[in-house]
Amino acid sequence: MVLPIQIDPHGAVPIYLQIVQQVREKIVSGELPEGTLLPPERTLARYLGVNRSTVVHAYRELKRNALVEARVGHGTTVLAPAVAAFEPNGDGPLPWRLLFRQSVRQGSDPLVRDLLEMAGRQDVIPLSVGLPSPELLPLEAMERVGEAVRGRLGPMSLLQCPTEGVPEFREELARWMGQQGIAASADEVLVLSGSQQGLDLAARVFIDPQDIVVMDEPTYFGALEAFRGARARIIAVPSDEEGMVTEVLASVLQRHRPKLIYTLPTYKNPAGNVMSLARRRHLLELAARYQVPILEDDPYSPLRYDGDSIPSLKAMDRDGVVIYLSTFSKILFPGLRLGWLVAPPSVVRQFALVKQGVDLHSDTPGQWLMTEFLREGLLTRHLAEVRRHYARRRDLMHRALQGTAPEGVHWQRPQGGFYVWCRLPPQVERSRLVAAAAEAGVSFLPGWSCYVEDPDDSFIRLNFSFPPEDRIETGVARLMEAVARSSAGFRSMAGRGTGTRPIV
Ligand SMILES: Cc1ncc(COP(=O)(O)O)c(C=O)c1O
Secondary structure, three states, rough: OEEEOOOOOOOOOHHHHHHHHHHHHHHHHOOOOOOOOOOOOHHHHHHHHOOOHHHHHHHHHHHHHOOOEEEEOEEEEEOOOHHOOOOOOOOOOOOHHHHHHHHHHHHHOOHHHHHHHHHHOOOOEOOOOOOOHHHHHHHHHHHHHHHHHHHHHHHHHOOOOOOOOOHHHHHHHHHHHHOOOOOHHHHHHHOOOOOHHHHHHHHHHHHHOOOOEEEEEEEEOOHHHHHHHOOOOOEEEEOOOOEOEEEEEEEEHOOOOOOOEEEOOOOOOOOOOOHHHHHHHHHHHHHHHOOOEEEEEEOOOOOOOOOOOOHHHHHHHHOOOOEEEEOOOOOOHHHHHEEEEEOOHHHHHHHHHHHHHHHOOOOOOHHHHHHHHOOOOHHHHHHHHHHHHHHHHHHHHHHHHHHHHOOOOOOOOOOOOOOOEEEEOOOHHHHHHHHHHHHHHEEEEEHHHHHOOOOOOOOOEOOOOOOHHHHHHHHHHHHHHHHHHHHHHHHOOOOOOOOOOOOO
């Protein structure tokens, strides 16, 4: 569709605002009813003769005003106008959407939900998700451990437990942390229903609207979502191959007083890189000097395939500034929904009080299961096994990229974790790539979802842990073919690129 709007390039009102105002009027007047698909940014920019970034800015503003939503795979669609514009008339259906909290209407990104849905589709080679391989899950060991737990505890394994977690499980987690170089006692451990809950709780515990959170980008989109939902002001610090550029952080800390620094320094999601030891030291020193806690998100560090092992920030933390977060979702079963946090006991207590309001406690059978699994040393054994497989998959993906990537595509072979972060050449048209990949039956994560403010859409994230080993080469070949076909100048795709449901 073409949006019938007029732009005055010489007017006093900035062009992006002219777009916002006219689209808003059309939404409020009903000319653009709820569910209308707005044209892709590039198409509208071309039609209006403006820069694409102007349209990106306008769409972002419309999204901020809860007038449109951008759903991965669906494009930008019109929402019902805000509650103030709503006149109850008694006969229509309840306007649910208008009743949701403003931050929910504005901030909830369906990306994670869409990705999980994608993982279940048979017709697509999924390079988009961040999950462990289903074929490598230790089902028999779990079965055996489960039986032992049921035999020993009977119904007790199905009853409630303290909000902080099953005490025996906290003990085992503290021991596991010790094996990872982190000295922690059980009362410094809080059991979580996945580490995403830790991010949500951190936002609830620390953030009042407009409080500042610093993150190095690109970053984990689930963290962006959690802190945006709490209406934090997020300040981005860049990162390079050595991780967060701490010199920039230093200048941010001189000018602002953030409540938290969020980072995932080891085998980062999405970029796969590792923060250097020197930068880790500098980050800890800055956090201590400016008294800002660091929230270290560390789901991937046990998945090291080569390269040196680098201690976590928490392991290096002499000043007690790090809150450490991890999970079994990447190294074992994501369906268990079990993660944990390590922090000083007073912080654990506060988190537990807030957790009570959203989740009385985490799943007890899972906690007992994992207690036994850890006690028997089965996690260590399982990790040794999956590391071999994932290293091979990583190499398969790397070689497949070497064999098929068009000129101008760049990536690093990661030393651990789940992801290869690819930079695409500028001539690749993103909307065409999304459509071409969908057509080819392969999915990827677009890099723009991992940025705070100005999305860099020259990157895509590819996952090598989840797709079956024998599908990785085909998946990469399909995607690189789609990349080639989406480059400006590739004629046989001309005129396509809209209308197909994008797959991410
Ligand atoms: C960096 C990071 N943190 C947190 C999570 C959430 O994991 P969980 O399944 O434990 O909630 C993920 C999952 O993708 C992740 O990559």
